[in-house]
Amino acid sequence: MGYNIEHQNINIEIPKGIPFGVGIIIPNKGHNNNDLNVVFVPDNTEQYKRVGDDIIGTLELTYPELLLGVEKVINTIDGTVKVKINKLSKVDEQIRLKNLGLPNYYHHGRGDLLLILKLKEIKELTEKEEKILRSLMKEKNFKS
DSSP states (O other): OOOOOOOOOOOOOOOTTOOTTOEEEETTOSGGGOOEEEEOOOOOOSSEEEETTEEEEEEEEOHHHHHHOEEEEEEETTEEEEEEEOTTOOTTOEEEETTOSOBOSSSSOBOOEEEEEEEOOOOOOOHHHHHHHHHHTTSGGGOO
16 A cells, blocks of 8 residues: 655745744645644854854954944844944954844744854955054054
């Protein structure tokens, strides 16, 4: 006795903020009209990952941006937002953006978006950039 495999597209409304491992049951859409149980697994990327209702991401900055401060426009799950990076920020410093994480599945409220500052890797220097950096190395704060 063999099996008859049928394929069917089903539209599923995914509840906002549904946590990892929680499932929803779709009546009569499984094998032989049984219920279909769908379990959700997070889709973490290299740039963002989910921890509870919080989203943790990285923000790459150049060394001058870390030293001088800068305003950056970043993408969030709700659109774009401006983030102010303070003067003399440090690598691995964390910036918490309140209520820009995921909605809480069980209660009202939202998690936060946590950005970890990283140093952007530079693969090449122009002659002008190298000249500026060499002159900076002679200054008090840039000597080792």
